[in-house]
Amino acid sequence: MKDNIFTKIINNEYPAEILYKNKYVTAFRDINPKAPIHIIIVTNDVIRTVNDIKEQHATMLGHLFIASAKIAKKEKINHAGYRLIVNCNKDGGQEIYHLHMHLLGGKNLGCIL
Ligand code: AMP
Secondary structure (H helix, E strand, C coil): CCCCCCCCCCCCCCCCCCCEEECCCCEEECCCCCCCCEEEEEEECCCCCCHHHHHHHHHHHHHHHHHHHHHHHCCCCCCCCEEEECHHHHHCCCCCCEEEEEECCCCCCCCCC
């Protein structure tokens, strides 16, 4: 299967501003930010969508949240707040089929629900 762009970023085969990396996840700034702070946190192993999550992925998925909290603190938006989003498939607005979380902040994002 052809590597997606996020796999290339994880493997240092494509440039990105990497902010955080451990055994489970990698985080970098979104190339087309929708807020003053917009960071992508992606699983190091490819899971295509939320629909493909299995029990065995639990630790790796937990690290999406652990990384989010650490990065929010580093970016100094932990107290003001931020939003975490995971898109799934076409109606969810997913463009890249490699599970990732969007961390958005740096302004009041308002209510969407
Ligand atoms: P999604 O619609 O949830 O699949 O989100 C994909 C996100 O990846 C979008 O916000 C894009 O702006 C972002 N993106 C695409 N290519 C890159 C890249 N090379 N570096 C950083 N972010 C990217």
